[in-house]
Amino acid sequence: MKVAIYGSAANDADDLAIKSAREIGQLLAEHGHTIITGASFGAPFEAASAAFKAGGRVVGYSPAVNIKEHQTRFGDSVKGFTELIFIPSDYKYVANNMACYKYRNISTVMNCDKVIIIGGRYGTLDEFIQAYEFGKEIGIIKNSKGAAEVIATDMMSLILEKVYKDTGAKVYFEDDPKKLLKDMSLI
Secondary structure, three states, rough: OOOEOOOOOOOOOOOHHHHHHHHHHHHHHHHEEEEEEOOOOOHHHHHHHHHHHOOOOEEEEEEOOOOOHHOOOOOOOOOOOEEEOOOOOOOOOOOOOHHHHHHHHHHHHHOOOEEEEEEEOHHHHHHHHHHHOOOOOOEHHHHHHHHHHHOOOOOHOOOHHHHOOOOEEEEEEOOOHHHHHHOOOOO
């Protein structure tokens, strides 16, 4: 199974979110799942690094067109990935960083089977909405702050109820990473 890990690309995650990310990455790798991330830093990178160290397959979807641009223009690492996938160099909006991020986001959502959200910011909320729209199973680590905390509120439940569309999506909320993975039939 291909599992996308989403969260803030900034190194602003707290210790609990980092611990959760590492545990999730390791457990997913140990159970033969492929990890997909946006090939940037933060909690998803911690999950990817743990999965890579455990011998797992880790695919990073970069907003760049090549490795050099990945490292210089976007300032991201190439370490800890089994494979990096880049946006097409002829993409009409290749000069617009935000458009490149959104191209990457939709690519990760379309190429995963399930999603796990750990913390995050606006981009993570965007990934959540896309995953929901495309009917993915989505796991939220409730205690990881940021977007995950917003998604796990009564307000978000009300929003989903009021704008409900049967996409087939299922959303799981859990504090404990191992229990979340069990609930999602990943371990």
